[in-house]
Amino acid sequence: MTRRFFVGGNYKMNGTKESIQNILSHMNTATLPSQEVVDVIVSPPSIYLTLAQGLVNPRIKVAAQNCHSNASGAFTGEISVGMCKDIGLEWVIIGHSERRKVFGESDEFIAKKVKAVIDGGLSVIFCIGEQLSDRQSGKTNDVIAQQLSAVLTSVPNWTRVVIAYEPVWAIGTGVVATPQQAQDAHKFIRSWLSSNVSAAVAGDTRVIYGGSVSASNCAELSKETDIDGFLVGGASLVAADFVTIVSTAHPKSSL
Numbered sequence: 086m087t088r089r090f091f092v093g094g095n096y097k098m099n100g101t102k103e104s105i106q107n108i109l110s111h112m113n114t115a116t117l118p119s120q121e122v123v124d125v126i127v128s129p130p131s132i133y134l135t136l137a138q139g140l141v142n143p144r145i146k147v148a149a150q151n152c153h154s155n156a157s158g159a160f161t162g163e164i165s166v167g168m169c170k171d172i173g174l175e176w177v178i179i180g181h182s183e184r185r186k187v188f189g190e191s192d193e194f195i196a197k198k199v200k201a202v203i204d205g206g207l208s209v210i211f212c213i214g215e216q217l218s219d220r221q222s223g224k225t226n227d228v229i230a231q232q233l234s235a236v237l238t239s240v241p242n243w244t245r246v247v248i249a250y251e252p253v254w255a256i257g258t259g260v261v262a263t264p265q266q267a268q269d270a271h272k273f274i275r276s277w278l279s280s281n282v283s284a285a286v287a288g289d290t291r292v293i294y295g296g297s298v299s300a301s302n303c304a305e306l307s308k309e310t311d312i313d314g315f316l317v318g319g320a321s322l323v324a325a326d327f328v329t330i331v332s333t334a335h336p337k338s339s340l
């Protein structure tokens with residue numbers, strides 16, 4: 086079997102109606118590798134999800150950047166899995182380091198969200214990654230293992246999960262992980278899946294890299310054996326760059 090490549094664009098809290106329309110119309114008309122080769126996802130701020138969902142051609146999917154674990158209720162400012170489903174979304178990003186760091190989301194809360202998304206019939210882009218101090222003190226694998234362990238019992242179906250390895254020191258900094266650093270972490274994630282879930286899940290689960298991915302560094306990264314795609318922040322706001330990144334799609338064999 087082959088692991089289809091997966092490239093997501095995380096717009097974070099950026100964009101306007103006009104700029105998002107422009108990016109998406111560029112993407113709609115761009116020549117992208119086929120659906121069998123790469124999944125293409127865009128994730129605008131929640132206020133623009135319906136707009137984006139109405140604009141993209143079926144080749145491109147739209148993801149929410151976050152959602153709550155509860156189905157409804159007094160959670161001012163939040164959106165639910167059911168709402169995402171209601172407007173036709175298939176994907177939700179959960180556990181982004183900005184949610185963890187800036188908004189104080191705990192491993193436990195993130196695990197509840199992961200479960201809610203999968204139980205609700207949608208799929209998760211589940212983000213993990215170490216801080217610079219973790220890496221400097223040799224704790225990268227421990228942090229990754231801890232973040233994975235936190236969701237282990239919350240994932241009933243790993244076919245609905247893409248793991249995004251995003252070292253916090255590389256996000257939005259222009260300091261990209263070297264292909265070797267990324268490959269080492271991805272390989273560790275796959276070995277963790279093999280030991281804690283199954284060899285089949287380890288072979289089939291897409292593990293994508295995020296953190297200062299650009300049109301100029303994506304080709305080298307995409308060649309690594311355990312890199313199955315990218316979660317792209319800044320460069321996803323530049324349509325031509327995002328198309329270049331999608332075009333480096335390099336699916337790997339799951340055997």
Ligand code: PGA
Binds near residue numbers: 256296
């Ligand atoms: P960046 O963001 O590409 O701007 O570093 C990546 C992310 O946060 O997903």
